[in-house]
Amino acid sequence: MKIEKLLRNNIKSFKAYSSARDEYTGKEGVFLDANENALGSVSQEKMNRYPDPYQREVKNKLAELKNVAPQNIFLGNGSDEAIDLLIRAFCEPRQEQVLTMPPTYGMYRVCADLNDVGVTEVPLSPDFKISLEAVEQSISAKTKLIFICSPNNPSGNVMATDTVERLLKSFQGLVVIDEAYQDFSREASWLKRLNDFDNLVVLQTFSKAWGMAGLRLGMAFANEKIIQVLNTIKYPYNVNAHTQEQALQVLENEKLKKQMVDDILGQRAFLIKKLNTLGCVKKVFPSDANFLLVRFSQAKKVYKQLLEKQVIVRDRSGLIHCENCLRITVGTETENQKLIDALKEVEKYI
Ligand SMILES: Cc1ncc(COP(=O)(O)O)c(C=O)c1O
Incomplete structure (x- = not known):
């Protein structure tokens, strides 16, 4: 596949902003190139220097952990940044389209709308599987990206491997697999297939299992040419210094992430069991994520x-196939018990 051919016209010849720190990557030196405050910071945390525009240290560590090359990694201000940049790089506004499969994560549409790019929606089946034939029929020469969310938000299920693989093989544009919730899933990540498909983009994030949503750090893994494009069009210092430092620290402690995932999975099982005993609950959908989609009699x-x-969940009842459904994030043991107690109270009055 020719990535250059897929690119939006103005991006083909786009010249990136050349930032001061692009030219010298050493750590030692007299830095008089970027108009920073050489004296220090007003804050205790030393933040007077611009961060590494390409987050090299974080990528090197991630590369080890994920078993991919650093040049196959893009880091952004949340994976939302990668979603926006992919659309911006590959879709000609008012002419080309992305394909999404509702009900799914809302930012695919928001970013497409913002970029004035069309969205072809091919709904999942009522049990939240990809409608492969409908997707294949809806693809046109103008379709540049297909977004597959797996595990899917809000349904929580993983998309079938053979279906995704068929799309990866047949589609002439990019297949973006959003794995924000992959750590909570029994299924393997698509990351290990990165070298098999040069049109595969895998999105992951520090916001969920790593517990770093406030830091805003998202990852895109793809063929080197795609990563180069994202690096060319991103804001020069898109991942701040604090975030990079924190990421380096947390990456040393994958054990704690795994422990938290295990705890969350235990709590997910607890919630499923308890919710299924409630009269107001009609169905708890199977989940490979850190949340549950739950159908109530009166959502x-x-x-x-x-x-x-003061128990806040997400009303998803307006989405296709989600009639009377609420999305409930798995909380701490205490929070989950509070939710169940609250639901027991609520169901007395409905
Ligand atoms: C499927 C999916 N992708 C991406 C994101 C956003 O991730 P980030 O915090 O890295 O921008 C979310 C957040 O809820 C999500 O549900």
């Missing part, structure tokens, strides 16, 4: 009454 009422009890 809106349950949602409002939970809010009154």
Whole structure:
């Protein structure tokens, strides 16, 4: 596949901003090139220097951990940045399209709308599987990206490997697999297939299993040419120095991440069991994520009454195939017990 051919016209000849720190990558020196404050920072944390625009140290560490080459990694201000940049790089506004499969993560559409790029929506089946034939029929020469969210938000399920593989093989554009919740899944990541498909982009994030949502750090893994494009069009210092430092620290402690994932999976099992005993619950959908999609008899009422009890969940009942559904994030043991207690109260009145 020719990545250059897929690119939006203005990106083919786009010249990136050349930042001061592009030219000298050493750590030692007299840095009089970037108009920083050489005296120090007002804050205790020393933040007077611009960060590495390409986050080399973080990428080197991630490369080891994920068993991919550093040049196959893009880091952004959340994976949301990668979603936006992919659309911006590959889709000609008002002419080309992305394909999404609702119900799914809302930012694919938001970023497409913002970039004035069309969205072809091919709904998942009522049990949240990819409607392969419908997807294949909806693909046109103008379709540049297909977003597959797996495990999917809000349904929580993983998309079938053979279906995804068929799309990767047949589609002439990029297949973006959003694995924000992959750490909570029984299925393997698509990362290990990166070298098999040069049109595969895998998105992951520090916001979920790593517990670093406040830091804003997302990852895109892809063929080197795609990563180069993202690096060319991103803001020069898109990942701040604090985030890079923290990322380096947390990457030393994958053990703790794994422990937290195990705890969350235990709590997910607890919630599934308890929710299934409640009369107001019609169905708990199977989940490979850190949340559950739950169908209630009267979701809106349950949602409002939970809010009154300061238990905040996400009302997803307006989405296709999600009638009467709330999305509930797995919390701590205490929080989950509070949720169940609150639901027991709520169901007395509905
Ligand atoms: C499927 C999916 N992708 C991406 C994100 C955003 O990740 P980040 O915090 O890295 O921008 C979310 C956040 O909820 C999500 O559900």
